[in-house]
Amino acid sequence: MRPGRRIARVSLQPLLDLSLVGRAGAPALDDATVGPPRTLTFGDVDARANAVARLLRARGFAAGDRLAFFLPNRVEVLDLYLACVRLGVIVVPMNALYKEREVAHLVADSAPKVVVTTADRAPLLPAGTPWWDVASLAREAAEHAGERVAVAIDGDAIAALVYTSGTTGRAKGAMLTRHNLAANAVALTTCWQITAADRYLAVLPLFHVHGLANGVHCWLASGCRMRLEERFDAARAGDVLRAFRPTLVFGVPAVYVRLLELDEATARDIGSHARLFVSGSAPLPAHVHAAFEARYGHRILERYGMSETLMTIGNPYAGERRAGSVGFPFPGTSVRILDPDGAEVPNGTTGELWVRGPTVCAGYWNRPDATAAAFVDGWFRTGDLGERSDDGYFTLRGRGTDLIISSGFNVYPREIEDVLLEIPGVREAVVVGAPHERKGEVPVAYVVADDPFDADALRAECARSLASFKVPVAVVRLDTLPRTALGKVQKHLLPSAEGVAR
Numbered sequence: 001m002r003p004g005r006r007i008a009r010v011s012l013q014p015l016l017d018l019s020l021v022g023r024a025g026a027p028a029l030d031d032a033t034v035g036p037p038r039t040l041t042f043g044d045v046d047a048r049a050n051a052v053a054r055l056l057r058a059r060g061f062a063a064g065d066r067l068a069f070f071l072p073n074r075v076e077v078l079d080l081y082l083a084c085v086r087l088g089v090i091v092v093p094m095n096a097l098y099k100e101r102e103v104a105h106l107v108a109d110s111a112p113k114v115v116v117t118t119a120d121r122a123p124l125l126p127a128g129t130p131w132w133d134v135a136s137l138a139r140e141a142a143e144h145a146g147e148r149v150a151v152a153i154d155g156d157a158i159a160a161l162v163y164t165s166g167t168t169g170r171a172k173g174a175m176l177t178r179h180n181l182a183a184n185a186v187a188l189t190t191c192w193q194i195t196a197a198d199r200y201l202a203v204l205p206l207f208h209v210h211g212l213a214n215g216v217h218c219w220l221a222s223g224c225r226m227r228l229e230e231r232f233d234a235a236r237a238g239d240v241l242r243a244f245r246p247t248l249v250f251g252v253p254a255v256y257v258r259l260l261e262l263d264e265a266t267a268r269d270i271g272s273h274a275r276l277f278v279s280g281s282a283p284l285p286a287h288v289h290a291a292f293e294a295r296y297g298h299r300i301l302e303r304y305g306m307s308e309t310l311m312t313i314g315n316p317y318a319g320e321r322r323a324g325s326v327g328f329p330f331p332g333t334s335v336r337i338l339d340p341d342g343a344e345v346p347n348g349t350t351g352e353l354w355v356r357g358p359t360v361c362a363g364y365w366n367r368p369d370a371t372a373a374a375f376v377d378g379w380f381r382t383g384d385l386g387e388r389s390d391d392g393y394f395t396l397r398g399r400g401t402d403l404i405i406s407s408g409f410n411v412y413p414r415e416i417e418d419v420l421l422e423i424p425g426v427r428e429a430v431v432v433g434a435p436h437e438r439k440g441e442v443p444v445a446y447v448v449a450d451d452p453f454d455a456d457a458l459r460a461e462c463a464r465s466l467a468s469f470k471v472p473v474a475v476v477r478l479d480t481l482p483r484t485a486l487g488k489v490q491k492h493l494l495p496s497a498e499g500v501a502r
Helices: 012-020 042-058 075-087 100-110 134-144 178-191 210-222 237-244 253-259 264-273 286-296 368-374 413-421 455-465
Strands: 027-032 038-041 066-069 090-093 114-117 131-133 158-164 172-177 199-202 225-229 248-251 276-279 301-306 310-314 334-338 351-356 379-388 394-399 404-406 409-411 426-436 440-449 474-477
Touching: 012 042, 012 075, 012 178, 012 210, 027 042, 027 075, 038 042, 042 075, 042 134, 066 075, 066 100, 075 090, 075 134, 075 210, 100 158, 100 172, 100 455, 114 134, 131 134, 158 178, 158 210, 172 178, 178 210, 178 310, 199 210, 199 237, 210 248, 210 310, 225 237, 237 264, 248 253, 253 276, 253 286, 264 286, 334 379, 368 379, 404 426, 404 440, 409 413, 413 426, 413 440, 413 455, 440 455, 455 474
Parallel strands: 027 225, 066 090, 066 114, 090 158, 114 131, 199 225, 199 248, 248 276, 276 301, 440 474
Antiparallel strands: 027 038, 158 172, 301 310, 334 351, 351 379, 379 394, 404 409, 426 440
């Protein structure tokens, strides 16, 4: 254990069993992903997970093995995750939008024993990667019903490797422990007063910590009822929200921007049944705060976290939800704001956020160098810039890195630049984020390239190697890139990207 690191002594499986066992007969899950809609009880969810656990054990899985899933939202993702928790198998969620290049790195780095996916996604895996078809696995698991699998697993054991890009463009696996996930669930259900009376609409991807670490664990820790959608579909959003009548919605800014498109009568009806709307993964514009409150009658609760830290700061449930601010640290979490020399700055002064607490990951998988750089005396350096007001509210002021957050997904320019520089004729490339009304930010590329120049062809080449949210919305050709005397690109001197990011 790292010096100074504090662990919340909360066991993960007993926390989940408050619902899986304690509320076995209660409605748990409305599955609206694949096939006709169906409702499962918590007992059904538990039995499905146990059947998959027994099948995985029969196929040779043991604690510490890695199992990756390369899937969109579907009930089988829950089956796999809960089965792995039961066995101590490390889950590796893979973004369902990834392409071959991105998938190849995750497979090589995490070395999963198998990847569970669909037949149409299997060709994206590196040649020779063991994979199982999710539908076939589910059918075979149904034949493995039996006594509950029980394995003694230490709370400090790794539960999931969640990959987050770094400034080098190579994704790093954040090692989230069972204690991390349990402490996160306890903090959120307590601070946001989530109970069995709630109805949670799950539209965020389960391969992301927002959907998995927050949503799924709050669902099971509280015993509320969850409706699982494959994704957020703006065209169906009004009908889904009116039919399910959720009291609790977790979203990203792009979700709330699209919800503002619903007519006023629909918005009022949805708001009349809701209790809490939460936003994260990217800054929420102040005008969206105001417009949503006026239309839905609710002030969105904005919070802050990372894949490496889970939730660390949030606006109060009871108290002022300040637009532009992410609120106060959650119980058990400490936050410092330091200058480049490591000294604390006064209130109202911008510096880098350092965090410490029970939800901070155990480091990066197979990356002792990155772990050593990110952790200092038990504190995690977020790379994000912010300041604290005199009354304790934290406000983000940008990033110390070049990270772009588009529709809640992390996009690192270096990864896109590497793809562009591999294309014949592209001599230099730099990628920056441009403001976007719905997505928050989008990537825009500036290149120095030979004739003939075809921006659409360069974008198409990026689309063959990168997930859709990483593809530049525009490629702008320049004669030269503005650089300092030492050769560093001066991004602030690039032509404005706002006009090309609509």
